[in-house]
Amino acid sequence: MADVITPRGPKPRRRFSRTNIMLYGTLIVVAAYYALPLYVMIVTSLKGMPEIRIGNIFSPPVEITYQPWVKAWAEACTGINCEGLSRGFWNSVKILIPSVILSIAIASVNGYALANWKFKGSEVFFTILIVGAFIPYQVMLYPLVIILRELGLYGNVWGLVLVHTVFGMPILTLLFRNYFTSVPEELFKAARVDGAGFWGIYFRIMLPMSLPIFVVAIILQVTGIWNDFLFGVIYTKPADYPMTVQLNNIVNSVQGIKEYNVNMAATLLTGLVPLIIYFASGKLFVRGIAAGAVKG
Amino acid sequence: MTSVLVKDLTLKFGALTVLDNLNIDIPEGEFLVLLGASGCGKSTLLNCIAGLLDPTDGEIHINDRNVTWEEPSGRGIGMVFQSYALYPQMTVEGNLSFGLKNARMDKAEIRKRVARAAEILQIEPLLHRKPAALSGGQRQRVAIGRALVRDVDVFLFDEPLSNLDAKLRADLRVEIKRLHHNLKNTMIYVTHDQVEAMTLADRIAIMKSGIIQQLDTPTEIYNRPVNKYVAGFIGSPEINFFEGAVEDGAFVTGDTQFTLAGYAFQGDAANVPAWLGIRPEHIMSGDAARDLPVSAEVQIDIVEPMGSDTLAWASLAGVPIRIRMDGQAAVSTGDSILIGFDPARASLFDKTTELRI
Amino acid sequence: MSSSKARKPSGLFRNLSAKIASVPMVLTALVVFVGGTAWTVVYSFTSSKLLPKLNFVGLDQYERLWSTRRWLISIENLAIYGFFSMIFTLLIGFTLAALLDRKIRGENVFRTIFLYPFALSFVVTGLAWQWILNPDLGVQNVVRSMGWESFAFNPLNDPDIVIYGILIAGLWQGTGLIMVIMLAGLRGIDEDIWKAARVDGIGTIKTYVRVIIPMMRPVFVTALVLIASGIIKIYDLVVAQTNGGPGIASEVPAKYVINYMFRAQNLAQGFAASTMMLVSVIIILIPWAYLEFGGKKRG
Numbered sequence: 001m002a003d004v005i006t007p008r009g010p011k012p013r014r015r016f017s018r019t020n021i022m023l024y025g026t027l028i029v030v031a032a033y034y035a036l037p038l039y040v041m042i043v044t045s046l047k048g049m050p051e052i053r054i055g056n057i058f059s060p061p062v063e064i065t066y067q068p069w070v071k072a073w074a075e076a077c078t079g080i081n082c083e084g085l086s087r088g089f090w091n092s093v094k095i096l097i098p099s100v101i102l103s104i105a106i107a108s109v110n111g112y113a114l115a116n117w118k119f120k121g122s123e124v125f126f127t128i129l130i131v132g133a134f135i136p137y138q139v140m141l142y143p144l145v146i147i148l149r150e151l152g153l154y155g156n157v158w159g160l161v162l163v164h165t166v167f168g169m170p171i172l173t174l175l176f177r178n179y180f181t182s183v184p185e186e187l188f189k190a191a192r193v194d195g196a197g198f199w200g201i202y203f204r205i206m207l208p209m210s211l212p213i214f215v216v217a218i219i220l221q222v223t224g225i226w227n228d229f230l231f232g233v234i235y236t237k238p239a240d241y242p243m244t245v246q247l248n249n250i251v252n253s254v255q256g257i258k259e260y261n262v263n264m265a266a267t268l269l270t271g272l273v274p275l276i277i278y279f280a281s282g283k284l285f286v287r288g289i290a291a292g293a294v295k296g
Numbered sequence: 297m298t299s300v301l302v303k304d305l306t307l308k309f310g311a312l313t314v315l316d317n318l319n320i321d322i323p324e325g326e327f328l329v330l331l332g333a334s335g336c337g338k339s340t341l342l343n344c345i346a347g348l349l350d351p352t353d354g355e356i357h358i359n360d361r362n363v364t365w366e367e368p369s370g371r372g373i374g375m376v377f378q379s380y381a382l383y384p385q386m387t388v389e390g391n392l393s394f395g396l397k398n399a400r401m402d403k404a405e406i407r408k409r410v411a412r413a414a415e416i417l418q419i420e421p422l423l424h425r426k427p428a429a430l431s432g433g434q435r436q437r438v439a440i441g442r443a444l445v446r447d448v449d450v451f452l453f454d455e456p457l458s459n460l461d462a463k464l465r466a467d468l469r470v471e472i473k474r475l476h477h478n479l480k481n482t483m484i485y486v487t488h489d490q491v492e493a494m495t496l497a498d499r500i501a502i503m504k505s506g507i508i509q510q511l512d513t514p515t516e517i518y519n520r521p522v523n524k525y526v527a528g529f530i531g532s533p534e535i536n537f538f539e540g541a542v543e544d545g546a547f548v549t550g551d552t553q554f555t556l557a558g559y560a561f562q563g564d565a566a567n568v569p570a571w572l573g574i575r576p577e578h579i580m581s582g583d584a585a586r587d588l589p590v591s592a593e594v595q596i597d598i599v600e601p602m603g604s605d606t607l608a609w610a611s612l613a614g615v616p617i618r619i620r621m622d623g624q625a626a627v628s629t630g631d632s633i634l635i636g637f638d639p640a641r642a643s644l645f646d647k648t649t650e651l652r653i
Numbered sequence: 654m655s656s657s658k659a660r661k662p663s664g665l666f667r668n669l670s671a672k673i674a675s676v677p678m679v680l681t682a683l684v685v686f687v688g689g690t691a692w693t694v695v696y697s698f699t700s701s702k703l704l705p706k707l708n709f710v711g712l713d714q715y716e717r718l719w720s721t722r723r724w725l726i727s728i729e730n731l732a733i734y735g736f737f738s739m740i741f742t743l744l745i746g747f748t749l750a751a752l753l754d755r756k757i758r759g760e761n762v763f764r765t766i767f768l769y770p771f772a773l774s775f776v777v778t779g780l781a782w783q784w785i786l787n788p789d790l791g792v793q794n795v796v797r798s799m800g801w802e803s804f805a806f807n808p809l810n811d812p813d814i815v816i817y818g819i820l821i822a823g824l825w826q827g828t829g830l831i832m833v834i835m836l837a838g839l840r841g842i843d844e845d846i847w848k849a850a851r852v853d854g855i856g857t858i859k860t861y862v863r864v865i866i867p868m869m870r871p872v873f874v875t876a877l878v879l880i881a882s883g884i885i886k887i888y889d890l891v892v893a894q895t896n897g898g899p900g901i902a903s904e905v906p907a908k909y910v911i912n913y914m915f916r917a918q919n920l921a922q923g924f925a926a927s928t929m930m931l932v933s934v935i936i937i938l939i940p941w942a943y944l945e946f947g948g949k950k951r952g
Contacts, residue, residue, distance in 0.1 A: 194395030195369030227774030
């Protein structure tokens, strides 16, 4: 039949239109570029040194070896100390756990007070806190050394915990304040009519309904504190250096021959904790940075 | 006996006066509605009575006790909110008993009170559900229940029906009325909906800019509004206004003159510039208009049939007016009809003070 | 009238729990942020060396600062890095977000790949790119071994372009964040805008340029502030990737500050340099704050 086709039903669409090819083409090329460094790190860390010297950084390992990982974890040297990165890892854990707990506990109560129990001057302090987040850390580094020395905490893990709590406070307080402000005010009023006070409302009403924001805050803090380099280098002694500092010292040490495979294994080991959190938490990670950034 | 007494209450936020020297005396068992447009201060007043906002000046007494500095939970009030404000992570039972647990009441008594409230509101099957699993109407019932278990004399409602759809709103309105009839508590109810106000209230307080314009029974407010604002605010469709002057027992607007025979003046009828207001439902048409003191022939501009009644637009003395007619009235655009009204049902307001004359 | 049992809560004790809970915030704001900053600024006018001492020397430290080659290079590097980082981060971030917003398949996979570098620390980023840009074994070597013998791309050892080597790493790490923020902004735009543009026959790119981007002004402002505050803080990336080298070609102000405060034991010089960093932040932030908050009152 030679009927003329009249438009009817869904409009025919080509699956591989020019726009689509360009769209996906661009995305795939860019994605490859972003993924490349991770790939290079992984393949380098699995090669032996002879293979690295003659080969191509992009080529997959001919002979897979886990020796660089073992060496990075347990034997790599910083100066005369050859215990590997494991020491830095445990130092970071020791710094991380109290810092995350303390900073979130303080900031969540703070944010709650700012959202629901405003008092004269509370907004002023909050504004100072937020403006303070834009002050370069360098301006406050030395005064903090003095404060910590006075408190007897300079050069010790607890001093660093305090520093992380202080510098984490603006963003976390903002995060919690914004979240608690978004809780309907009537809920808070109802609880007051029901006779609950400051802590009663915090623990019985607000906490149970804000678990997601706590998860967001934990993700934010764990990655932020784990990745810190500046505070670790300034406020701790070499024996307590966090993983990032130790990593830098291992890779950039001038002594001996460079073992690129061990270096890359060490770098990956250091990046592993935030990467695992990132890939496991997915949307919440995105939500955390978006909440911290867009609303601010 | 006075249940709630508001004395010289003033609330200022900086330079902004939200409540201006309010005085209300609410007898026991009264259903008082605070009515006004948004921003008039009605919710603010309720929050002050509840103790959720601190007044700048003045006193609040509940059951003859000065509670101005008392915590909300210590005032003997229960409160129902627009957004229900149910605690999302607690079951219905948990929501009802939270306040009682905070007051360290013994468990048997709590159980008894929750059971009674659940029975009154017919929410027994919902007791173990979380608020998220309830419909809007059920949530509001639970919210009312939360006020009920407190076993207090004064209930405060802050626009409790505004979040519900039209049908549920009508149902719950009746239920609140029934509840008041059975419990005979004092209730203070904030709304912007004049139907709710007219149907529920023993007395209505109409507020504007932090001042009570008129505090009276619904009938009185509807028939004898004290000023032009109240006249315009109450009544739907809105009252018709003519601008003119009172001249020797008649109202003159442009070339037209309406007799005021039968109008009950507040004092002596002085000759002053004035507004005349007449409600659309008080304008008669056809045969009913023939014998009224004021009558005229008008042409219909537009007809809005609404089923139960029909709203017609016409022009009288150069002013567009609304006429409310029977739903079955056979009128259409372009018709010429006779209309009329009785001046006794109109309202006159002084042009400058806008007060009733 | 029976007397009230409630006591008038006196000013200080009203809301007491909230005040106690806010003590850490108040201390942080006043002691560390305000007090610390003021302390550093004051001591930048002294001649403190190993220990802070209040022997004022006027602007000596600043004169010395601005005649030190290392500081001038740091400032120049920061300016170049900042300028290109600002432009490219916004451009790449917005483009990627717009591409992802075209209702594509596998959006999550792409987004995850673009954003993962942001989870990594600057130290890890710097070391990874140090290796990729390694002249003997990295990209340069790979291209040469494919036959292009004269190919030269060795930024980390060339003082003239070393800062661009750092820029590549910085962009790789940071663009994902801006993409996510832009994407959130794009998702916040009413679908009806797109429908209206389609009915009006406005092309996709034109809709972005003429309608969507102007609507996203607040998002761009947020992104700019974030990028700017990140740029000024840049430190770990440089330390890990080049440690300021070759020579002092890739020094940055933050590194200069820390060097003088904690290594060279010339405190006041470090204070002066950090005060200059503060001043530059203020110069950026004040016009922004004025536009954002001063403008709102009027409109």
